[in-house]
Amino acid sequence: MLVKICRDQVEAMSIRGLLEAEGIEVFVHGENHRAMEGALLGAMIELRAMVRFSDLEDARELIEELDYAEHLPAEDVEPDPDDQSLQQFQTREAAKFNTTRSSTTAALLAVVLPFGAGHFYAGRRGSSAAIAALQLLNLALLLQGWAVWRMAIAAVIFDAVFSGVAIRRDRQRAKLAD
Numbered sequence: 001m002l003v004k005i006c007r008d009q010v011e012a013m014s015i016r017g018l019l020e021a022e023g024i025e026v027f028v029h030g031e032n033h034r035a036m037e038g039a040l041l042g043a044m045i046e047l048r049a050m051v052r053f054s055d056l057e058d059a060r061e062l063i064e065e066l067d068y069a070e071h072l073p074a075e076d077v078e079p080d081p082d083d084q085s086l087q088q089f090q091t092r093e094a095a096k097f098n099t100t101r102s103s104t105t106a107a108l109l110a111v112v113l114p115f116g117a118g119h120f121y122a123g124r125r126g127s128s129a130a131i132a133a134l135q136l137l138n139l140a141l142l143l144q145g146w147a148v149w150r151m152a153i154a155a156v157i158f159d160a161v162f163s164g165v166a167i168r169r170d171r172q173r174a175k176l177a178d
Helices: 009-021 031-042 053-070 084-097 103-112 117-121 125-143 149-177
Strands: 002-006 026-029 047-051
Touching (some): 002 009, 002 053, 009 026, 009 031, 009 047, 009 053, 047 053, 103 117, 103 149, 125 149
Antiparallel strands (some): 002 047, 026 047
C-alpha cells in the first residue's frame, strides 16, 4: 500500500531507512526508472514508498513522527571545551587525514596545476583558495603586459614546498596522537 509520495530520492532513502530500521519492508516504486532516466527526465517520475497492508498504520505513524521532527528547531548543544576526549578525537582525525597522502604528489600537483592544487591536496582549502586567487591575478596582469611571471613562479614553488611540509606535519601529529 502507498504510504508516501516522496519529493526526491533523498526523502525516499530516508523513509526507507527509517522504516527498515523498524522492521518494516519498503519498496520505492519508480526508483529504478528515475535512476535510468537521469537527473533531467528522472525528476518527472514520481517516487512512491510502498509497504505491506499489515504495516501501513505503523509506517504512517513513523513517517508522521519524521515529518514532525523535521520542523523542530535544532538543539543548540555546545561541546564542553574542557573535554579532553573530544580534543584528542579532533586532533587524531585531523592528523589521520594526511597520513596516506604523499608530499611528492602534492609537489607534482602544485607544478602541473599551478592554482593551489598542492595545498588543496594537502587539505589546506583556505591556502589553496588564496594561491588560486593570486595566480588568477598574475594571469590577468600577464595578459595586460605586466612582468609578473616571477611572482607566478614563486607562488608555484610556495605551493609545492609548503603543501609537502603540511603533509609531513600532519603525519607527525598522527604519530604523536597514537
